[in-house]
Amino acid sequence: MFYLRDRAVTPREYRAQPKLQFIPQRVNPFLLRLVMLMLPIFLRFRLRSWLPAGISQIQVTNAKILAEFYQQFQGGKIRLLFAARHVEVDDPLSMMYLFSRTLPRTARKLGISLQYPFFSHFLYDRGMTLWAGRWLGWVFSRLGGVPIHRGKSLEREAIRTVRELLINGTMPMAIAPEGATNGHSEIVSPLKSGAAQLGFWCVEDLQKANRSEEVFIIPIGIQYYYVTPPWRKLDKLLSQLEADCGLAVQGIGSSASERHKDIFSQRLFNLGEAAIAQMEAFYRDYYHCQFPDRHPGDTPEAVLGNRLQVLLEKALQVCEQYFHLQPQGNISDRCRRLEEAGWCRIYCQDSTDPNALSPLQRGLGDWIAHESAIRMRHLRLVESFVAVTGTYIQEKPTIERFAETALIIYDAIARLKGTKVPHRPRLGWRKSQVTIGTPISVTQFYLNCQQDSPREHRQAVKKAVKSLTTELQIALEKMIST
Structure with missing residues (x-):
């Protein structure tokens, strides 16, 4: 605590604050392109501290899967979610490289034509704007981010926004099912059911709208290695x-x-x-x-x-x-x-x-x-x-x-x-290894749990969400290179 004359000045988090407001996403193509162009700088330096971020190489395995499914998404044939590992705070840089560099490069090699922007909406913890600053919420909003409170169910505005983006968004949705970083490249924390639940919501909303797109979740593994052992x-x-x-x-x-x-x-x-x-x-x-x-x-x-x-x-x-x-x-x-x-x-x-x-x-x-x-x-x-x-x-x-x-x-x-x-x-400088896993059809999981009565159907859906979450856990663990 610091004192200015006779008034106590306490840190912001030690004072009662107004209710946290929902930050609506407003994608700004210009800012998105600018951030993509500045990615090499972000990979080497962190904002605020200007210490080396330490990522000199990013290698992607199975990029063909990403390009082919992204093409189907843009063609209106499927709806797409990404369930990515969350090892540490630098993971978004690996994901950004995946979409801004690997995806268009692979698409060109395969003769696939993609429309800009090729990125993804994403969920982020509302608390990040508390310790990093309000500017982060402004930036994430314009990059397509949707804030959530990790400790409770999604708020009404978040639910409405996410469900709308899942079925009508021009970009897929990315989520980190572990819920938080754990600091271990070779340990996957127990997954939350959020990714599977989002997939089931998407299937249900598509059926209500009499639409036939199939819903897929693609697991993405991220692992780090030192280029030279430090x-x-x-x-x-x-x-x-x-x-x-x-x-x-x-x-x-x-x-x-x-x-x-x-x-x-x-x-x-x-x-x-x-x-x-x-x-x-x-x-x-x-x-x-x-x-x-x-x-x-x-x-x-x-x-x-x-x-x-x-x-x-x-x-x-x-x-x-x-x-x-x-x-x-x-x-x-x-x-x-x-x-x-x-x-x-x-x-x-x-x-x-x-x-x-x-x-x-x-x-x-x-x-x-x-x-x-x-x-x-x-x-x-x-x-x-x-x-x-x-x-x-x-x-x-x-x-x-x-x-x-x-x-x-x-x-x-x-x-x-x-x-x-x-x-x-x-x-020291590190290499990021990004692995694209085998796509999982959420639609098939959903169709397998159809029941005659509404009550039985709800119970079957709960079991299916749990089963899909388990399959995602296994898929992410299998992608760890030992």
Whole structure:
């Protein structure tokens, strides 16, 4: 908190705010073309920090499938959705390259004529505009993005917009079914049912309109590799993290290389153990959490993984108790519900303007908003480690897995130190591998669940949505190159 004379000036998220408004999509072909032209710059530099984005190569597998199905879409024969992996915040750059470079290039090779624009509408988290700035909502709107609240069902405006775009949009729709990044190229988080549900809505709306287009979902895998293994920069990052955790710095120096894998593995293990031990003490001393005894028969990695999962559970419980929520679903689902509960207290859900309240009411509203924002830091901690296991590196000790784990620890420590949006250090130039999967017919799934009575039909559709989501999960996991 900062003070200006006798007035307290608090961060924006610590004050009661008006209700978050829906941001309608308004595609601007000029801006879309401009962003496409600037893609090489975005691939190398990130806005705000101007640190190297680190993507020097993007390779696409099975691009022919994309070109052929996009042609059928533009010809009015099919409706199309893309279900893409969401490894990290740079994934949209890989998707943008896919549509702006790979798609037209492949179409020309195949003699396929496509009409501009060839891009896709996309769903994005409404919360991104809170930490990145309102400008992001303006840009996403004009690129065809539709905002959603991850912690609850789509709002009425979002539902209406998405369903209209699904059947009448001039571009396909893209969605990240994992719901959030997990920082792991080789682990697919449990998928949400949103992509499958959108597909079924599209089929239903087409049938109501007496239209015959078939609806397809194309799974898209994204995976990252380092062009040159950055062992020296990894060594430097680990040294920084060791200092942050109060450990003796075990830097190797300029001689750091692949032959030091065992040393890097031990350093990461020590970092994880130190961070978990300090967080256990924090929750034990200040939130009265109890932690179970350790099982001496387990391997050290298994013990560390179990301790991490218990720690995340305690952090979620602390947050859920404050917001009076019962645990429901997996860790990711619980984080989304907590996020929505916090937003409901920070952003007024009715038409009341916080500035129109009496000074006393506004003060109480700011108090609640402040407390809610602080409590939400527990779920941000959990989000950092949502897919982390104690055996990820042990199973396959590659530079990619070493780097991913170190960067996840970096994010968590940076947030605990007070950084709202950590700017990750870039360890080296990377290659993005984008894989186009086998298209899945949503229409066939829907036709297979037709029933005589409306009630039986609804139950069959629910099962079909679950089944389609499972098939998408399997398809994305199969595309991981091991």
